[in-house]
Amino acid sequence: MTIAAELYGTCDVRFSRVREAFGRSFSDFPEVGASLAVVIAGRLVVDLWGGHADEQLTKPWERDTIVNVWSSTKGITAVCAHRLADQGLLDLDAPVATYWTEFAQAGKESLPVRYLLSHRAGLVAVKEALPPGSAYKWDVMTGALAAQEPWWEPGTMHGYHAHTYGWLVGEVVRRVSGKSPGTYFREEIARPLDLDFHIGLPADDEARVAAVIPPEMPAPGEPNPIAELLSDPQSMAFNAIANPPELGLPQSANTREWRAAEMPAANGHGNARALARLYGALARGGEIDGVRVLSAEQIGRATTGQCRGPDAILGVNMRWALGFALNPPDEMSLGPNRRSFGHSGWGGSLGFADPDAGMGFGYAMNKMLLGNGVSDPRWKPLIDAVYESI
Numbered sequence: 001m002t003i004a005a006e007l008y009g010t011c012d013v014r015f016s017r018v019r020e021a022f023g024r025s026f027s028d029f030p031e032v033g034a035s036l037a038v039v040i041a042g043r044l045v046v047d048l049w050g051g052h053a054d055e056q057l058t059k060p061w062e063r064d065t066i067v068n069v070w071s072s073t074k075g076i077t078a079v080c081a082h083r084l085a086d087q088g089l090l091d092l093d094a095p096v097a098t099y100w101t102e103f104a105q106a107g108k109e110s111l112p113v114r115y116l117l118s119h120r121a122g123l124v125a126v127k128e129a130l131p132p133g134s135a136y137k138w139d140v141m142t143g144a145l146a147a148q149e150p151w152w153e154p155g156t157m158h159g160y161h162a163h164t165y166g167w168l169v170g171e172v173v174r175r176v177s178g179k180s181p182g183t184y185f186r187e188e189i190a191r192p193l194d195l196d197f198h199i200g201l202p203a204d205d206e207a208r209v210a211a212v213i214p215p216e217m218p219a220p221g222e223p224n225p226i227a228e229l230l231s232d233p234q235s236m237a238f239n240a241i242a243n244p245p246e247l248g249l250p251q252s253a254n255t256r257e258w259r260a261a262e263m264p265a266a267n268g269h270g271n272a273r274a275l276a277r278l279y280g281a282l283a284r285g286g287e288i289d290g291v292r293v294l295s296a297e298q299i300g301r302a303t304t305g306q307c308r309g310p311d312a313i314l315g316v317n318m319r320w321a322l323g324f325a326l327n328p329p330d331e332m333s334l335g336p337n338r339r340s341f342g343h344s345g346w347g348g349s350l351g352f353a354d355p356d357a358g359m360g361f362g363y364a365m366n367k368m369l370l371g372n373g374v375s376d377p378r379w380k381p382l383i384d385a386v387y388e389s390i
Helices: 013-028 072-086 113-117 138-147 164-177 181-193 203-208 225-229 236-242 250-254 256-260 272-283 296-302 379-389
Strands: 007-011 033-040 043-051 197-199 268-270 307-310 317-320 341-344 350-354 359-365
Touching: 007 013, 013 033, 013 043, 013 379, 033 272, 043 272, 072 113, 072 164, 072 181, 072 197, 072 268, 072 272, 072 296, 072 341, 072 350, 113 164, 138 164, 164 181, 181 197, 181 272, 197 272, 203 256, 225 236, 250 256, 272 350, 272 359, 359 379
Parallel strands: none
Antiparallel strands: 007 043, 033 043, 033 359, 197 268, 307 317, 341 350, 350 359
16 A cells, blocks of 8 residues: 655755655555655755654654654664763773673673674573563563573674663663663763654653554565564574564554663664764764764774674674674665665664765654565665765
8 A cells, every 4th residue: 555645844955856755655665654864964954754653544744753763773772882982981892791790690701792782792582481571671681681691602693682782782881871771862862962862752752653553464475584583482583583572563662661661772762853863973973063972983983894794683694883784795775885884673764874975864654664684675765865966
């Protein structure tokens, strides 16, 4: 089903083809509601939105509509860790146990912080089945991960820590800063930069959240990557995606429990404008409008490749830096420049920075598509239009 949508917002004349491409997203794909933003050299040149915030098409997508962006949250969480490292408070080469003493169990005594950020820790999942609702309980998840033995020898391979990344990196942020990751992000980054992005959504913001619309499943007999990942309840992949069970259910994102919790890998709520502004700062050395997020030196360290090749969970080729995905080796899905970095989210959201173009890009939507594990078909027309306009 395709839905025509009227677009709102602003777009520099130079980027009119981006507006046209965004409009086609609603006719060429099953788009329901979305926002798109581009920051160039610190200036917001595209700030568009359209469609509806609900599947029934009764609630328009407004300027201040926000939505769960799933794993696009990971890039935000990475910035928190790198800010602490930039300030000399966190050593990425130090053992995690230096900051989180309970982590020194099950052979993890010397596991360095950088392995958490680069998906090489072997802690993709908790092996013991956890009861429903555990994902909303910080101490339950961090306690289980502290006790968990790695699924492989840390550092020898990489596998996407789809959900555990948030508790692992988030707990380090909490131990070092004394603040929960959501609070740290809000006070240190979101407020100074005026970002409408939240890890742990206040109840007062509930009314403006777009409902997540789960992806349509393939017909019987057609390839189904989700079903394949979840085919064996004892497997590493199953536990990485669906233990505890609420993590594997897209509709969980529409509950108050999900939105209120702090899950720094998967439940950030924001819009394209926030993603583009943050990545726009990172694209120009870490500063925007007089507010410095990171030093250029720390950005260089954060975006240095750590591993590449087949991912043990996703089954596709990936290039990981420290908390950020780099342009994949098989397809340049983050634009034409090799130094681009960022993070996408389950179903299609995306934020990335291109230092060569001085550009920050943000895209957030409510209709999830299955994609191929590396990119979403809606990205390419939008990104191509941006680079054709620069």
